[in-house]
Amino acid sequence: MIADKSLESVEESDLSALVENRTREGPRLDLKRDQYTWNDAGTREFLADVTSFANSHGGILLIGVDEEDGCASALVGLEGDLDAEIQRMMGKLTDGVDPRLQGCEVRAIPLASGRSVLAVRVPRSWNGPHMVTFKNLSRFFSRNSAGKYQLDVRELRGQFAASDTLAERLRVFRIGRLSDLDADIAPVPLETGPKLILHSIPLSAFDPVSRIEVPAIGDVNRLMRPIKSVGGWSWRNNFDGLLTFSNEARDRMSTYVQLYRTGILEAVDCRLLRAWEGDRVIVAGDFEEEIIAAIERFMSLQRYVGLLPPTMWTLTLTGVRGYRMVLGRLGRSRNDLIDRETLMVPEVMQDDRGRPAQAIARELVDPVWQACGWERSINFDDDGNWRQA
Numbered sequence: 208m209i210a211d212k213s214l215e216s217v218e219e220s221d222l223s224a225l226v227e228n229r230t231r232e233g234p235r236l237d238l239k240r241d242q243y244t245w246n247d248a249g250t251r252e253f254l255a256d257v258t259s260f261a262n263s264h265g266g267i268l269l270i271g272v273d274e275e276d277g278c279a280s281a282l283v284g285l286e287g288d289l290d291a292e293i294q295r296m297m298g299k300l301t302d303g304v305d306p307r308l309q310g311c312e313v314r315a316i317p318l319a320s321g322r323s324v325l326a327v328r329v330p331r332s333w334n335g336p337h338m339v340t341f342k343n344l345s346r347f348f349s350r351n352s353a354g355k356y357q358l359d360v361r362e363l364r365g366q367f368a369a370s371d372t373l374a375e376r377l378r379v380f381r382i383g384r385l386s387d388l389d390a391d392i393a394p395v396p397l398e399t400g401p402k403l404i405l406h407s408i409p410l411s412a413f414d415p416v417s418r419i420e421v422p423a424i425g426d427v428n429r430l431m432r433p434i435k436s437v438g439g440w441s442w443r444n445n446f447d448g449l450l451t452f453s454n455e456a457r458d459r460m461s462t463y464v465q466l467y468r469t470g471i472l473e474a475v476d477c478r479l480l481r482a483w484e485g486d487r488v489i490v491a492g493d494f495e496e497e498i499i500a501a502i503e504r505f506m507s508l509q510r511y512v513g514l515l516p517p518t519m520w521t522l523t524l525t526g527v528r529g530y531r532m533v534l535g536r537l538g539r540s541r542n543d544l545i546d547r548e549t550l551m552v553p554e555v556m557q558d559d560r561g562r563p564a565q566a567i568a569r570e571l572v573d574p575v576w577q578a579c580g581w582e583r584s585i586n587f588d589d590d591g592n593w594r595q596a
Contacts, residue, residue, distance in 0.1 A: 210235040214312045214328040222272060222316065222324055225279040232277050234350045235266030238281055240273040242292065242325075245299075247342055253296070254303045257329050259348040259355035261308055265331035266350070271324035274478055284322025287290050289315040292325065297390045302307055306334055309558035310516040330515045333410035350594035376413050381406070381521055381551065388475065389525070394445060395452045395460045401480035401499045401526035403434065404473070405498065407505045408519045412469035417469045419512045430508040433462040434476035434497050455491040470514045472505050480527060487530045488540070489579070492595040495586055497571055498522070499593060502564040506557075516562075522552040522571040532579035543580025565593045 223270045224230075225498075232238055237256055243249045260266040273281040285292075294312045300308050310330040315323040335471050336358065339346050347358040387393065388402065404514040411417045425440045431451040433440050439454040445465075452463035462476040479494055502520065509518065528548045533540035569591055586595050 208235070210265070210328075211513075213510070213515075214267075214314050214326060215521070216327055217314070217316055218315065219282070219318050222282055222318075225269075225272065226252065226282060227279040227550070228267065229280070231279075232274060232354065234264055235260070237266065237268045237354070238272045239268065239270045239358075242270060242285055245295065247518075250299055250303065250341055251339065253299060254341055255342075255346070255348045256356055257300060257308070257311065257327060258304055258337045258339055258348040260329035260337045261311075261332035262348060262358065263314045263331070263350040265329055268327040268329065269324055270327070271322065282318060282320075282324065284313075284318045284320055284324055286322055289323055289325060296327065297311055298435075303339060304337050305340045306337060307554075307558075308337060309334065312515075328515075330517075331411065331414070333517060334505065335588045349478075350384065365449050373410065373413055377382070377408065377519060377554065380408070381523070383550070384473065385523060385525065385551075392466050393463070393475065394447070394450050395463050396458060397463075397475065398461050398477040400477055401524065403479050404503055404521075404523040404525070405434070406474075406519075406521040407472040407502075407509065408521065409470045409509065409514045409516065410517050410519065412467070412471050417470070418468050418516065421468060422451065422512060424451075427466075427508055427511060427569045430504045430507070430511065431464045431466065432504060433464045434474050434477040434501055436464055444590040466508070470512065472511070474501055474505075475570055480530070487527075487544075489527075489530055489575070490532045491532055491534050491576075491584070491586060493567060494575075495584065495593060498572060499564050502567055506564060516557050518557040520555045520557060520567050520571060522575075524550040524552075524575065530579070532576055532581060534585075541580040546577045550575060563591075566591050568593070 209217060209225065243253045245380050256268055256319045271283050271285040272279055275282050296313055300311060312328045314326050316326055317323050328335060336347050348355050349358050388404065428442065433451055440451050441454045442451045446585040447465060448468045450463060453461045455461065461478045465473045479497060480489065526548060527545045527550060530545045531540050531543065552571050555567050557567055569584060569587050576584045587593055
């Protein structure tokens, strides 16, 4: 179904198939022949259409596709400055919806006729429900087989309750994984001692029917390189999905990456936090460089398997009481030591694909520096670029 495809992969052939098959509009597909008029009524209609997808199961809005009796009938296409139209749409969504929509994408799909169809892909939202606030409208919309409709009080209560439940499920997931690792329950036997645990959690993972197609390792082997895997790595399919782990001739491994069928990625490393010559230190450059590289790989992997933001990134360090941050193995540091065994860094939201890995990494590592007495990481410049000091 076209609503399940990544927006960059949608082509004219996909749109033509809608017409040839007389595909009917429904909960996840809406067709418009003409561009929205950007008067008050047109703006409200656009915002209602988009939020109705976000507040239900997500979907795609196609502008420039005619319909007859609710079924796709012709590729009409649009002309004009569509880049400006896309910017206008994104501005309307920023200013006219509360809370902010995350992961919404707009793209002009070229047609052989020289015209284009505007496609608006709206993921199911996990931080809703979203209210249309333009000109004080204050309305909530959702979708069913008949199209969009206004949510009633009972439905709103259910959506607010689901939003609260999501935050709790995220917290329970993190604590559960930490408990398992503490009990030596992992996809591979792990070395003992301090651990770095990085999670990439698409919020769609908490949808009970959401699953990804586990890719073949040949397509994603590079993207699933474990943290600090200096000696290479091995792989295998397992019950949870796909696993890569350090290639070491020993009973216990030092690092692994698990891709779950839900789209969650879990990277665990036992090497970055090893005591160096008996000194319990976090070597800042190695620590941050590995985290940035892992985030970049995992973002590419998410795109490959078709996962869309919003995504939560989490970083946890275990067994780190008494550690300190140093700028190099013999570099300067402070005398301040981490005062607890486990650092559960607050979750960092990635709400669109364009957010750089360095920006996510900075939010994850700054609290670790602060736990070591620093104001923040000094390896990031004022523009958020990482340059090892």
